[in-house]
Every structure is written in C-alpha cells, then in structure tokens.
Amino acid sequence: MTHARPVVAVRRAVARAAVVLAAVAGVHGPAAPLGAQRAAADAGIPHLRREGQATQLVVDGRPFLVRGGELGNSTATGADAMARAWPRLRALHLNTVLAPVSWELIEPEEGRYDFRSVDRLLAGARAHDLRLVLLWFGSWKNSMSSYAPTWVKTDQRRFPRTEATRGAGQEILSPFAEANVAADARAFAALMRHLRRVDGARHTVLMVQVENEIGMIPEARDHSATADSLFAAPVPAALLHRLQARRDSLAPELRARWATSGFRTAGSWGAVFGPGLHTDELFMAWHFARYADRVAAAGKREYPLPMFVNAALIRPGYTPGRYVSAGPLPHLVDVWRAGAPSLDLLSPDIYFPNVHEWATRYARTGTPLFVPEARLSPQVAVDALWAVGAHAAIGYSPFAIENADPATAPIGRAYALLASMDSLVLAHQRRGTIAGVMPPIAVDGTVDATPQRVVLGGPYALTVRFADPPGPPVISPGQPGAAAMGGAPAPSAPVAPPAPRGGLIIALGPDDYLVAGTGLVVTFAPADGVGQAGILSVDEGRFVQGRWMPTMRLNGDQTHQGRHLSIATDGFGVQRVRLYRYR
Numbered sequence: 001m002t003h004a005r006p007v008v009a010v011r012r013a014v015a016r017a018a019v020v021l022a023a024v025a026g027v028h029g030p031a032a033p034l035g036a037q038r039a040a041a042d043a044g045i046p047h048l049r050r051e052g053q054a055t056q057l058v059v060d061g062r063p064f065l066v067r068g069g070e071l072g073n074s075t076a077t078g079a080d081a082m083a084r085a086w087p088r089l090r091a092l093h094l095n096t097v098l099a100p101v102s103w104e105l106i107e108p109e110e111g112r113y114d115f116r117s118v119d120r121l122l123a124g125a126r127a128h129d130l131r132l133v134l135l136w137f138g139s140w141k142n143s144m145s146s147y148a149p150t151w152v153k154t155d156q157r158r159f160p161r162t163e164a165t166r167g168a169g170q171e172i173l174s175p176f177a178e179a180n181v182a183a184d185a186r187a188f189a190a191l192m193r194h195l196r197r198v199d200g201a202r203h204t205v206l207m208v209q210v211e212n213e214i215g216m217i218p219e220a221r222d223h224s225a226t227a228d229s230l231f232a233a234p235v236p237a238a239l240l241h242r243l244q245a246r247r248d249s250l251a252p253e254l255r256a257r258w259a260t261s262g263f264r265t266a267g268s269w270g271a272v273f274g275p276g277l278h279t280d281e282l283f284m285a286w287h288f289a290r291y292a293d294r295v296a297a298a299g300k301r302e303y304p305l306p307m308f309v310n311a312a313l314i315r316p317g318y319t320p321g322r323y324v325s326a327g328p329l330p331h332l333v334d335v336w337r338a339g340a341p342s343l344d345l346l347s348p349d350i351y352f353p354n355v356h357e358w359a360t361r362y363a364r365t366g367t368p369l370f371v372p373e374a375r376l377s378p379q380v381a382v383d384a385l386w387a388v389g390a391h392a393a394i395g396y397s398p399f400a401i402e403n404a405d406p407a408t409a410p411i412g413r414a415y416a417l418l419a420s421m422d423s424l425v426l427a428h429q430r431r432g433t434i435a436g437v438m439p440p441i442a443v444d445g446t447v448d449a450t451p452q453r454v455v456l457g458g459p460y461a462l463t464v465r466f467a468d469p470p471g472p473p474v475i476s477p478g479q480p481g482a483a484a485m486g487g488a489p490a491p492s493a494p495v496a497p498p499a500p501r502g503g504l505i506i507a508l509g510p511d512d513y514l515v516a517g518t519g520l521v522v523t524f525a526p527a528d529g530v531g532q533a534g535i536l537s538v539d540e541g542r543f544v545q546g547r548w549m550p551t552m553r554l555n556g557d558q559t560h561q562g563r564h565l566s567i568a569t570d571g572f573g574v575q576r577v578r579l580y581r582y583r
C-alpha cells in the first residue's frame with residue numbers, strides 16, 4: 001500500500017515567501033540592478049518582475065509564459081530548413097523559439113558586422129507570430145570556442161587559449177585574457193545595439209543567453225602560466241564577502257570545501273578552499289562568471305533585455321573536468337551570483353531523467369526557473385507543465401524542437417493546453433495557488449509513483465495518483481467499493497510502456513479546482529481531516545479566449561461513481577471539479 005507524500009504546495013508557497021524576503025535583502029532574486037530593471041520596465045522593454053509569489057517575464061506590459069523550443073545548432077543557418085521549421089513550430093503551439101546567434105557570422109572581419117543572420121530570424125519569427133530568445137554563441141559553446149570568428153581563431157598570440165596540464169593549447173578561449181573578453185563584449189554590444197534598433201519597438205526578442213554551456217572539459221581548470229599565477233593569487237574579496245554573508249546558506253558542497261580551511265577569509269584559492277579538483281572548479285567558475293558579466297553588462301548598456309547563462313549538468317559520480325567543470329551549476333551558484341551580477345538567471349539544460357531533482361535544485365537558488373534546453377522526449381511535455389506549476393517556471397524549451405512531429409509529439413498537446421490558459425496560469429503563479437504534480441524519476445529512470453498530496457491553502461487536500469494506461473477505472477485502495485470493483489489489474493496483464501504522467505493543479509476557489517495534464521487520478525479529502533469531501537461536479541472542458549467552456553459533464557464511470565477525477569494517459573486534458581463537505 002502506498003502513502004501520500006506530505007503537503008507539497010503549502011510548503012512551496014512558504015518557500016517562495018522566503019525568497020521574496022531574501023530578494024528584498026539583496027541576497028537572491030534577479031541579479032540585475034533594480035534601477036536597470038525599472039528603466040527597462042519604464043521603456044516597455046521585456047523585463048523580469050517580482051509580483052506576489054513569482055518572478056515573471058513581462059512582455060509588452062503583460063506577464064508572459066514561454067512555450068519554447070530550441071533549434072538544433074545549425075538549423076537557423078539553413079533557409080530551407082527554416083522554411084520547413086517555422087510552420088512546425090507554430091503547429092506545436094510554441095510562442096517562442098530559442099535560436100543561436102553566432103559570433104563568426106555576425107563579425108566575419110574584426111569591426112565589420114553583418115546582421116543578416118539575425119534579421120532573417122527576426123523576419124521569420126514575426127511572419128509566424130513567434131517570439132525569440134537569442135543564444136549568443138560567442139567565446140564558448142559547450143566549453144569550446146568553435147563559434148569564434150576566423151580572425152580570432154587564427155591569432156592565438158592576441159587571443160590566448162587555455163592549456164592542458166602538459167602545455168598543449170585547447171580550442172577554448174582563455175577567460176583570463178583582456179583581449180578575449182574585450183572582443184567578445186564588443187561584438188555582443190553590437191548585437192544588442194542592433195536589436196535595440198530593429199526590435200526595440202517590436203519586442204520579438206524577449207531574452208538573451210550569454211555564451212552556451214560555459215565550462216572546462218576534459219580538465220577542471222586551465223593550466224596555462226597565467227591561470228597558474230592567478231590560482232596562486234588571493235581569492236578576490238568580492239567573492240569572499242558574498243560567501244561570508246551567506247555562510248550558513250551556501251550550497252553544502254561549497255560550504256564543505258570552505259570548511260576545510262576553517263572558513264579562511266584571505267589567501268590563495270588552495271589556502272581558502274583546500275587542494276583538489278573542486279577548488280580548480282571554483283577558481284574557473286569565478287573567472288568565467290566575471291567574463292560573462294563583462295559581456296552581459298556591455299550588452300545591457302545597449303539594450304537591457306533579461307540575460308541568462310545555461311549549464312551542462314553533472315552525471316552521477318563524475319568529477320570536475322569529467323563533467324563540464326565550473327558552469328553555472330547549483331553548487332556554484334554563489335560564485336556565479338557574486339561574479340556576474342548582470343545576469344538575471346542561471347539555467348539548467350536538462351537532458352537527464354531526474355528533471356524533478358535538477359529543477360528543484362535550480363529553483364532553490366532563488367533565481368526564477370527557466371529551462372532553455374531539455375531532452376525532446378514524450379516526458380518533456382509533462383516536465384514543462386510540472387515546472388510551470390511546481391516552480392512558477394518562466395518557461396521550458398525542448399532542444400531540437402524542429403524534429404518534433406506536431407501530429408504526434410506530446411509537447412505540442414501540452415503547449416496547446418498551456419496556450420489556452422496561460423493568463424490563468426500566470427495569475428495563479430503570482431498567487432501561489434498552483435501546484436505541479438509528477439512522479440519524480442531518478443537518474444537511472446526509476447519512477448517513484450508514490451501518491452502526492454496537494455493543499456493549496458484551501459480547505460481540501462487533493463491526493464494525486466499517477467494513472468495506469470487507459471483501461472478499467474483506477475480504484476484507490478481503501479475507497480468504498482474498491483474491492484467490489486476489482487481495482488488492481490490482473491498480475492498477468494501485459495505491461496504497457498510507461499506513458500508520461502503529471503500536470504498542474506490550480507485552486508480557482510476554496511472548493512473549485514482545475515486539473516490539467518495526463519495520466520492523473522485525483523481524490524479529495526478535507527485538509528483538516530474533519531468529515532469527508534464529496535464531488536459536486538466534474539466537467540471536462542477547455543479555455544476559449546481565456547474563458548472556461550465546459551464540454552462534457554463527467555459522472556458515473558468517468559468519475560468512478562463520484563469517487564475521483566481522472567485524466568487518462570492517452571491525451572492531455574483539463575477538468576474542473578467542485579467539492580463539498582459531508583459528515
């Protein structure tokens with residue numbers, strides 16, 4: 001017999017309240033100076049706004065939920081490929097496309113800019129009524145510097161690279177070289193200036209990612225002479241101040257490193273954090289953050305769109321350098337926040353199955369959750385709904401989205417559903433009256449389908465079970481009539497491949513709930529344990545121009561004779577349930 005998880009939603013609301021306080025205290029929250037955000041808001045430029053329980057992206061004066069998808073790396077440079085992609089992206093119900101802008105294309109010769117690749121993206125997006133999040137493939141793309149222009153690549157003396165332990169150069173621009181950061185920041189500033197000129201009144205571009213999956217691989221740090229001497233130099237005071245201010249709330253891994261020296265507040269990297277790969281990683285993270293900050297700040301001076309960096313995540317058991325060391329990972333969040341105050345978000349690229357774990361770790365960093373890359377799989381449809389409900393995510397974006405078939409891809413259905421109710425979802429993110437439900441999946445793929453209990457501040461507790469594939473109605477153990485109805489499938493029944501299950505729940509009122517998603521069975525009880533909860537009505541329906549339109553009254557077998565609400569795994573649906581209490 002399974003047991004419901006403890007209340008998740010109320011705790012989440014409390015946690016979010018704590019985040020608000022922390023933001024006011026200048027500890028968490030969007031890092032860009034408040035003045036800059038206010039100026040962007042005043043000028044009508046897309047910006048982040050904290051309101052109630054959520055920080056949201058505001059576009060043309062209204063909160064905006066990103067139903068995103070990222071293009072494969074090279075697709076945007078192919079006219080035919082894009083001609084095929086645009087209608088697909090629309091048919092998948094995206095509202096935003098994440099697309100690279102490559103340094104080599106926009107600055108083919110030093111100081112000569114060519115923005116045709118950007119303008120083509122803008123024209124395509126506008127023609128298909130889509131927005132863009134642009135990804136600056138500048139100094140680094142997945143650690144490497146393959147997107148640097150020829151004039152940078154071929155002038156190693158002027159634009160130094162990192163070195164392996166044995167002295168061989170790597171195709172990774174050094175984060176320690178002034179010439180590198182100056183050239184990158186100048187190009188990025190030119191891009192942002194161009195965007196302000198051609199898009200400042202249209203707001204097709206909503207946000208910009210600075211670089212892509214920054215980090216070191218296959219060694220945790222640069223071993224050039226410059227890097228070695230900086231590694232032996234004192235840890236910068238700005239970092240140590242932040243760590244001291246947040247000593248008790250640092251990521252446990254970082255705190256543990258620092259504890260090895262008894263929390264020393266002066267000395268070299270080795271003296272403060274001890275020897276080892278993790279200290280190499282901290283050192284690189286600081287310098288990468290400073291570099292990304294220079295680039296972002298130069299861009300924001302031209303056009304202050306929200307900016308973020310993305311991280312390649314860690315495979316279990318891997319050490320820094322075996323995984324991409326020093327990116328904006330949760331255990332390095334304080335290093336990145338101290339080093340890069342111009343960045344608004346630190347984002348995870350989630351290709352592992354343990355989405356629940358990674359998204360939760362990022363949400364705890366206090367920056368709004370935005371997932372710019374995720375594995376394109378059936379599961380991503382549920383992950384996106386869950387993140388929007390559980391963590392007030394700004395948006396979600398499967399990678400290589402142009403490969404999804406609008407006729408069959410679950411992400412298209414989940415996005416259609418979100419599209420129909422996005423202002424409602426955004427309003428409940430602000431109120432904290434929305435929850436995400438999904439069985440956590442471990443990194444090895446094991447699904448924890450333990451029922452989850454949701455209380456959204458009202459008088460009822462909802463117990464969510466993750467339904468079996470369509471078939472006989474799922475019966476909750478212990479419910480009246482469960483035995484008579486023969487709830488469990490026969491042991492010999494064929495095992496269907498697991499379908500994604502989960503979604504979001506909104507409390508419209510004290511006794512009025514919306515459940516949206518797939519593969520869900522929900523039962524109800526008074527939150528205070530007094531008496532019992534009954535179903536007054538369940539309607540299947542949809543939102544038309546934001547208004548709820550019931551399409552079918554569900555009762556009888558469809559609610560297991562008034563015992564539960566259920567949405568089968570064969571599609572994404574929305575149901576509205578009204579409850580009452582009896583003795």
Ligand code: DGJ
Pocket residue numbers: 073142212213349373399
């Ligand atoms: C993560 C990178 O950020 C993307 O640009 C792309 O290379 C994917 N990996 C490929 O899986």
